[in-house]
Amino acid sequence: MKLIASIFTALITMTPLQGVAGSSSTDEIAKYRQLLADGNPAELWEMRGEELWKKKLGPQSVSLEQCDLGKGSGVVKGAYVELPRYFKDVNKVMDLEQRLIHCRITLQKLTPEQAVAVPFGSTSNPSDIEALVAYITAASRGMKIAVSTTHPKEQAAYELGKRFFFYRAGAHDFACATCHSKDKQRIRLQELPNLLNRTDAQNTYSTWPAYRVSQGEVRSMQHRLSDCMRQQRFPEPRYASDTITALIMFMAKNAEGGIYDAPALKR
Amino acid sequence: MKIILSVIAISLLVTGCATAAMQTDTGKMLVARLEEDFSSKGPATMERMLNQDEVQKLCSAYPLEMSDEQMETLQASQLKTVKYPADGNYLGEWKEGEKIAQNGRGMQSSDQVKGTNGGNCYACHQLAKEEISFGNIGPSLYRYGKLKGDGEAVVKYTWAKIYNSQAFTTCSNMPRFGHSEILTEKQIKDVMALLFDKNSPVNQ
Numbered sequence: 001m002k003l004i005a006s007i008f009t010a011l012i013t014m015t016p017l018q019g020v021a022g023s024s025s026t027d028e029i030a031k032y033r034q035l036l037a038d039g040n041p042a043e044l045w046e047m048r049g050e051e052l053w054k055k056k057l058g059p060q061s062v063s064l065e066q067c068d069l070g071k072g073s074g075v076v077k078g079a080y081v082e083l084p085r086y087f088k089d090v091n092k093v094m095d096l097e098q099r100l101i102h103c104r105i106t107l108q109k110l111t112p113e114q115a116v117a118v119p120f121g122s123t124s125n126p127s128d129i130e131a132l133v134a135y136i137t138a139a140s141r142g143m144k145i146a147v148s149t150t151h152p153k154e155q156a157a158y159e160l161g162k163r164f165f166f167y168r169a170g171a172h173d174f175a176c177a178t179c180h181s182k183d184k185q186r187i188r189l190q191e192l193p194n195l196l197n198r199t200d201a202q203n204t205y206s207t208w209p210a211y212r213v214s215q216g217e218v219r220s221m222q223h224r225l226s227d228c229m230r231q232q233r234f235p236e237p238r239y240a241s242d243t244i245t246a247l248i249m250f251m252a253k254n255a256e257g258g259i260y261d262a263p264a265l266k267r
Numbered sequence: 268m269k270i271i272l273s274v275i276a277i278s279l280l281v282t283g284c285a286t287a288a289m290q291t292d293t294g295k296m297l298v299a300r301l302e303e304d305f306s307s308k309g310p311a312t313m314e315r316m317l318n319q320d321e322v323q324k325l326c327s328a329y330p331l332e333m334s335d336e337q338m339e340t341l342q343a344s345q346l347k348t349v350k351y352p353a354d355g356n357y358l359g360e361w362k363e364g365e366k367i368a369q370n371g372r373g374m375q376s377s378d379q380v381k382g383t384n385g386g387n388c389y390a391c392h393q394l395a396k397e398e399i400s401f402g403n404i405g406p407s408l409y410r411y412g413k414l415k416g417d418g419e420a421v422v423k424y425t426w427a428k429i430y431n432s433q434a435f436t437t438c439s440n441m442p443r444f445g446h447s448e449i450l451t452e453k454q455i456k457d458v459m460a461l462l463f464d465k466n467s468p469v470n471q
Contacts, residue, residue, distance in 0.1 A: 156293075156296075159293050160293060160296060160297055160300065162329075163293050163294060163297045163327075164297055164301075166327050166328070166329040167297065167319075167327050168319070168322075168323045168326050168327045169315065169316045169317070169319050169323050169327075170311065170315050170316055170374070171310070171311070171315055171374040171442070171447050171448075171449060172374065172442040172447070172449065173322065173323055173326070173433075173442055173443065173447070174442075175326075175327065177329070178404075178440045179404065184403075185402070185403060185404050186402045186403050186404070187390045187391070187402045187404070188389060188390055188400045188401060188402050189399075189400050189402075190402075229305075229376075230311075230375050230376050230377055231375065233311055233315075233374045233375055234305065234311060234316055234376075235305040235306055235307050235308055235311045235312060235313050235316055235376060236305060236306055236307075236308040236311070236376045237304055237305050238304050238305070238306070241300075241303075241304035241305075242300055242303075242304060243297075243300050243301060243304040243305070244304070246300070
């Protein structure tokens with residue numbers, strides 16, 4: 001395990017991901033991925049996540065193995081491609097991270113504060129949530145993205161997410177749609193997915209969470225969207241909020257049918 | 268027959284109303300959710316997120332459903348917000364303008380309150396030829412001054428466009444740099460010089 005980590009670290013140090021004239025950052029990532037021979041540091045997060053899933057925690061020493069991610073108690077395989085979804089026990093739509101927090105509170109009896117502690121990790125302060133997310137999402141690799149909007153609350157979440165996607169506000173008048181509703185747009189050299197275009201939406205949604213080379217961490221969808229909010233000049237979203245879940249619902253539905261392939265590797 | 272038709276008409280009317288009401292409801296629900304889920308941080312305030320102005324409100328509709336007349340009215344009202352430089356000088360220092368065009372900081376939750384904002388022009392536009400890292404959301408502005416000249420009309424138009432882009436293109440993606448107080452008058456002058464100065468790399 002340590003050996004793998006140091007090999008990854010060495011490779012990262014050896015390969016500065018600087019944009020080169022005539023070569024997009026996407027090409028650079030492809031080269032980097034090849035250099036790693038199809039390996040991905042995210043595997044370390046997946047392994048740690050599996051340990052955490054099975055680890056007995058909290059005052060009553062309970063693991064997360066009985067957590068119902070939507071496909072029945074303890075079913076991890078294929079759970080992520082059907083999230084967000086309506087959960088009868090809480091009578092609301094939850095994304096993966098909201099559901100994980102719910103299980104940590106109800107099963108493991110952690111306090112709400114403990115359950116959301118360190119949502120986004122750093123080298124000195126790793127996140128259990130990011131590791132759990134890496135493990136759970138990896139168990140949907142190769143499966144089709146298939147979220148449901150048949151329950152009225154799922155439909156409502158989708159509509160709310162869509163409305164938010166086009167909501168222009170803040171100092172710069174930006175909406176998500178400002179950068180993500182046309183094909184082949186770029187900010188500087190960074191290519192922007194058109195999230196209204198099925199292929200782009202599939203390619204994007206199916207590759208989150210991801211190991212971010214620039215950050216040295218696996219980042220979840222909640223993290224990705226929080227950072228979008230920052231760049232959009234919006235205030236800060238509370239971690240695992242319903243607004244962000246609604247936006248994830250909208251994105252997931254647009255990506256329907258895509259083959260899930262994450263945790264991925266990104267710049 | 269007549270009865271059937273009127274039943275259909277009434278049900279269509281009801282459906283229409285229901286759809287419109289649903290949209291308004293979703294809009295209200297969204298604002299209520301945002302209020303609950305977000306909090307001000309640094310220069311990114313709740314106030315600016317929740318209190319959409321006329322442009323932001325109308326441009327949040329999808330698909331856009333504005334008549335030509337509505338668009339013209341909106342553009343005219345936005346043009347009225349433009350403040351031209353009091354001293355009549357439109358052009359500052361192009362070197363400063365280049366720095367502003369490169370700088371993507373400002374008004375983010377991670378930025379300082381009342382810090383110096385950038386214009387981040389290169390995020391969306393090509394400008395100086397040497398800078399190859401430019402976006403394509405806006406048109407290329409390479410050789411802007413060389414191609415457009417420096418007549419009063421084009422200089423005033425360009426000032427107004429930077430100050431409030433919504434005065435010319437309804438629901439433009441470009442921030443309203445002057446109107447929204449992102450850039451100061453001096454900074455806009457410097458960006459103007461980057462576009463018009465003969466010695467600016469944009470015009471080489």
